[in-house]
Amino acid sequence: MVNPLATLVRIGSYRSVPFGLLGMAATAVPFPIALIPAVLIPGDAKAKIVYGMLAMALLVGLAGLPGPMRRVSIWFSNQMLGTRIAQPPPHTKVAWAERWRSAAWLLVHTGLGWILFGLGCFLMVGFVFVVIWMGGGGSPIEFFGERLTIEAGTAGLWTVPIALVTLVVIAYVLAGFTKLFQHSAISLLGPSAAERVAAAEVRANHFAQRNRLARELHDSIGHTLTTSTIQAAAAAEMVDSEPQLVRRALGTIEESSRAALEDLDHVLGLLRDDRSSREPERRLLEAGTLAERARAGGAVIDYELTGPAAELPATLSREAYRIVQEGLTNALRHAHPGPVTVRVAVLADALRIEIVNPLVDHAVASGRGGNGLPGLTERVEALRGELIAGPAVDGEPLWRLVTTIPLRSRS
Numbered sequence: 001m002v003n004p005l006a007t008l009v010r011i012g013s014y015r016s017v018p019f020g021l022l023g024m025a026a027t028a029v030p031f032p033i034a035l036i037p038a039v040l041i042p043g044d045a046k047a048k049i050v051y052g053m054l055a056m057a058l059l060v061g062l063a064g065l066p067g068p069m070r071r072v073s074i075w076f077s078n079q080m081l082g083t084r085i086a087q088p089p090p091h092t093k094v095a096w097a098e099r100w101r102s103a104a105w106l107l108v109h110t111g112l113g114w115i116l117f118g119l120g121c122f123l124m125v126g127f128v129f130v131v132i133w134m135g136g137g138g139s140p141i142e143f144f145g146e147r148l149t150i151e152a153g154t155a156g157l158w159t160v161p162i163a164l165v166t167l168v169v170i171a172y173v174l175a176g177f178t179k180l181f182q183h184s185a186i187s188l189l190g191p192s193a194a195e196r197v198a199a200a201e202v203r204a205n206h207f208a209q210r211n212r213l214a215r216e217l218h219d220s221i222g223h224t225l226t227t228s229t230i231q232a233a234a235a236a237e238m239v240d241s242e243p244q245l246v247r248r249a250l251g252t253i254e255e256s257s258r259a260a261l262e263d264l265d266h267v268l269g270l271l272r273d274d275r276s277s278r279e280p281e282r283r284l285l286e287a288g289t290l291a292e293r294a295r296a297g298g299a300v301i302d303y304e305l306t307g308p309a310a311e312l313p314a315t316l317s318r319e320a321y322r323i324v325q326e327g328l329t330n331a332l333r334h335a336h337p338g339p340v341t342v343r344v345a346v347l348a349d350a351l352r353i354e355i356v357n358p359l360v361d362h363a364v365a366s367g368r369g370g371n372g373l374p375g376l377t378e379r380v381e382a383l384r385g386e387l388i389a390g391p392a393v394d395g396e397p398l399w400r401l402v403t404t405i406p407l408r409s410r411s
Contacts, residue, residue, distance in 0.1 A: 023113025064103030307346025
């Protein structure tokens, strides 16, 4: 249950006082200009007041139209009213619909500020009258040109609650204006449908970039660690009998580690938003080096690339390299020391990648654990291709991964 007295002791309930004063202060700049039509246009005193108020409203509304004013208004609202209105996405143009809403907010801000000031003065004067009445009256008082005499009230304890009730009314009025300011700010300064869509696109691009970086790290570092582990194990067995092979294995580990460091440096540069970071150029023609490094570690790799791979678009060639890298990594993890067959064919209308390795006892027929297969699926689907992975259908103890990527957009 909400405690109505909690509003009175909450400091945030009185945010309307400084915020309303800020709105009043904002009218100090256009006030001299607003006096011009009030002075020049003929009419009686009441008409001139109306002319001045209309000129003031026009000037305040125009001040809210510039794009930066929306961001400034949101900042002041969040800081002084405690709202949590999201700023428009950076480097985006503020639409005219939002500019008009900002102008309306500035009018509401200044208008409510003056209303709060006038109402607050009226209530405070009423409180003073009550205090004077409780004190037994006094000399006549000038109030808006009228001479008022407050007669003495009947003394007694019952007069004290009257003054307290008056203060409580003032406190609730201030708290009510705080709520009114907050709801108005959220309605007029809050994100529109177009701004929500723009913010959602920014978030989607951010998450897509993070997922892409995760795939890059998984593919590159995962492949390097897998091949390096195999090569290190083989070198440990031949360190005494075959020193030349050990040197070759260590050289391969160094080469693959250096390539992985280039990929890691690229990813870390993107995470730091380092514009000078360049993405290493990995092309399908270089996929043969992956097989050579694996062979240097003792793995049996049958690799074959056919077709005009050099004519592939750069993006497709780079993604195809990663697909071969991840597929070969998975095969080495699950099939070593069994033979792995890699067939890459650039056909007239499609790119086909097939990787086959022995299905060992611990392999799960319905799929393999880890993030490799889901990452491959995301890559292939992004290229509008198909990926089929699973045990061979002819009953042989083989695991087959087949990827087909169209070279032209499907209708």
